[in-house]
Amino acid sequence: MSSSAFLDRSLGDLARSIPGATAIFHRHQLDFCCGGKQSLRDALAPLGLDPEPITDALLALQDQPGSEAIDWRGATASELIDHILARYHERHREQLPELVRLSRRVETVHADRPECPHGLADHLEEMLQELESHMQKEEQILFPLIAQGMSPTGLPPVEVMRFEHDQHGQSLAQMVSLAHGLAMPRGACNTWRALLAGLQTLREDLMQHIHLENNVLFEGLNAPEAATEGGCGGACACAGAAA
Template sequence: MMNSFTAEHTPAEIIKVFPKASDLFKQRRIDFCCGGDRPLSEVFIEKNIEASSVLTELNTAYEKWQKEDHEITDWDAIAPSKLIDHIIHTHHAYLDEELAPLGQFVTKIFRVHGETDPHLKELHRLFHELKLELEEHTAKEETEVFPLIKEYETSPNAELLEKIHIANGGLEEEHDAAGDILKRMREITDDFSPPVNACNSYRITYARLADLESDTFQHIHLENNVLFKNL
């Protein structure tokens, strides 16, 4: 386990060791899933972020976290088939249960508050675009790509691996698109912070959107930075 993090570490590397770092990265709008394989030094320059303050905050939180009792999952050590099962039963199942009812909330607050809060029109459009993307994406994974990976695990060969790499390239592009939508949703909602006088439906919608973002980013991280990278 790392003793401390430097600007040469990537967000993806850090998340594997210190999952709670995702909170800090989200606050700073640092990508740890789709573009998580770039060194923090590049991210700091691109976003004009003062490196020392972020690294101090990150390492202070990590030092405190290390003293607590945590069950660490070494995703790199898990067989691809088991990781796929985890993704399906955890992240795909979450999307299956959450997208439709959350869509109703997004539509409700747009209809009720859209005239006074114009950004809700864009939020409504973005959410339903994301919903369609994720539904088509998870179906493709479960019916096309994941079976190829499981087959390769038991019967590895170069031709099958090439098919998987081609398919994974398309999935990673879709991950980028979903990540961009989520980032825009966070931006227009002021980090999913409802107005002071927001009704309960407004607050519930924003809280559930924040949960959707967290789950989706972890979902993408496990695929891009663990499952696909280890093939």
Template sequence: MKHTDYRSQTVGQIVASDFGASAVFARLGIDFCCHGGVMFGEACRQKGLDPADVERELCAHNDRQGAGACPFAEWPTDLLVDYVLKIHHRNIRERGPQTAQLLGRVVEVHGGRHPELAEVARLFSQSLADLDSHLSKEEQVLFPYIYELHRAHTSGTAIAPFGCGTVEHPIAVMEMEHSGEGERFERIAALTADFAAPADACASYALAMQQLRQFRDALHEHIHLENNIIFPRAVALEQAVAMG
């Protein structure tokens, strides 16, 4: 099997080339999305992990999974944006309110014995409000320009100057907002003991924790695809189109 030189890459680059690595990083608490620019060895040391041990886990995971992981890094940029819009944006807008509603019912029933649930519900509600604004900015400003860049580069044509000056400006805002969401879900995970249902939980409580975890995991993939693949490509495309 081909050896992967993990130590010369950032954790975001590792997951971009092999999304299967995300499962290993997530289990070990290594942030590959909001802090995907951290070098592999440093990310391991920040978590008190031996990089050699993590390398072995990555290799073992790859051996078990084979080539089944979705090859996002091989997809063209416009297809990646399509995927984010139709899978992740749609998921947030459809599943998010459903989870918030379920969480509200769980707070009503179990909030007395588990007062932390009220804070979880407040944080999640604020996340949905902030994400709605975030998604709108991507849909109305950033993604249309990335589509234009992709078409211009593919066809060898020119495009009008971007209204924001350069694509790096809205990308910086999106990455800052991604970091805020990452921190918010770290707080939710801490409040819920990593989305665990306590011994006295009913089926609705357990389901709410499961849905919160699934929402967080999908958000991590969403942020990873943008921060580590789409955004760097957009910067490179803009530079290539400007050079003609």
């Protein structure tokens, strides 16, 4: 297979089918979660990046025997939901309050420095409130429906979650902008260093979280055995590309 064949596949498809692809996309600032419908070719065009090193790296990952990454396409919806709840929902509830605290400290102590992320703490508090509301809707309404065997195809709560995912993507972009591209300033104190490292981790975690929902869970997975007897009768196919 030629590595150029990857260019016309969507970022979402590549992210969910090649373990490790998301690390490459993070490195080149390619939005595979909210922008998962876009082809790799179209995503690279405005960035002026040479596609060959990226497609070669994807080919190397695909040909690599064995991988620690899990292909969630083979899981049941309930298994993926349990993973999302434990790995991302609980984690975000830990991450954001601490990042707000760190940001407030940096903005207070280093207010006179041009690299100071002014307004970041307020923005992170808004992100926390919006994300908490979003996760509660998933936990209380959407996830139980999917876990019981209901197909996500055309399900109104799914469309609401996709829309809110786009808003989270915009919030991440604003977060990075307020933090001056997450660049480490000269002579940064330990608190500032911890803040920037935490912001980078939050960005990667939230993008992976959105990817697993938009491009895998909402595209339809196997229903749990208990639901297939009186529910959808097996795998729930969801047409259309990931948003």
